[in-house]
Amino acid sequence: MKNKIKILRAEHELTQQQLAEMVAVSRQTINAIEKGKFDPSLPLAFKISKLFNLSIEEIFQNE
Amino acid sequence: MKEKSKPRAELTKKNTINLALWTGAWLVTMAISSFGSLLLWEGNSLLSGLAILINFLVGIGMIFANIKHLKGLDELQRKIQLEAMGIALGLAVVAGLAYSSLDQTNLISYNAEISHLVILIGITYFAGVLIGTSRYR
Numbered sequence: 301m302k303n304k305i306k307i308l309r310a311e312h313e314l315t316q317q318q319l320a321e322m323v324a325v326s327r328q329t330i331n332a333i334e335k336g337k338f339d340p341s342l343p344l345a346f347k348i349s350k351l352f353n354l355s356i357e358e359i360f361q362n363e
Numbered sequence: 364m365k366e367k368s369k370p371r372a373e374l375t376k377k378n379t380i381n382l383a384l385w386t387g388a389w390l391v392t393m394a395i396s397s398f399g400s401l402l403l404w405e406g407n408s409l410l411s412g413l414a415i416l417i418n419f420l421v422g423i424g425m426i427f428a429n430i431k432h433l434k435g436l437d438e439l440q441r442k443i444q445l446e447a448m449g450i451a452l453g454l455a456v457v458a459g460l461a462y463s464s465l466d467q468t469n470l471i472s473y474n475a476e477i478s479h480l481v482i483l484i485g486i487t488y489f490a491g492v493l494i495g496t497s498r499y500r
Binding site for chain 1: 370371372375437438439440442496498499500
């Protein structure tokens with residue numbers, strides 16, 4: 301699953317660590333999601349989308 | 364952009380230290396219950412039984428510490444743990460029974476000890492966690 305987290309993170313000037321702390325996961329998890337190696341659960345996807353004030357579909361796209 | 368919760372790393376570190384302490388205590392009580400009757404109290408059944416009971420109870424504590432550790436992990440870390448445990452458990456069943464068969468059919472000259480299986484589980488689990496962690500890096 302592709303996503304725009306890296307772009308959104310850059311736009312909001314957030315590090316992976318900062319974003320990880322904001323959504324209560326490890327930095328490794330944010331990194332794995334950004335690289336498309338790991339698909340987040342629905343609750344985590346909701347947390348991320350709420351944080352960036354966007355819908356899930358605007359952040360995550362099926363490949 | 365206002366969500367903020369307790370850092371996951373802090374919680375994981377605390378739970379990992381807690382688990383390490385319980386595991387260390389379990390190993391110490393295991394050593395005492397195994398070697399105590401030989402080196403410390405020379406065959407006293409009451410003390411041997413007490414040492415085994417303490418080891419068992421500390422082992423229960425270690426299991427709860429492990430559950431707490433797993434509950435404190437995030438979803439990716441849990442996935443890595445689950446995969447490592449799955450491989451370790453699967454290998455333990457398959458290799459353990461094959462090892463037992465080797466012993467029963469006298470294809471090996473020594474007795475198949477449970478400790479060999481425990482070592483195999485430990486190594487497999489540790490390798491599974493390392494491989495899983497590097498795969499999602």
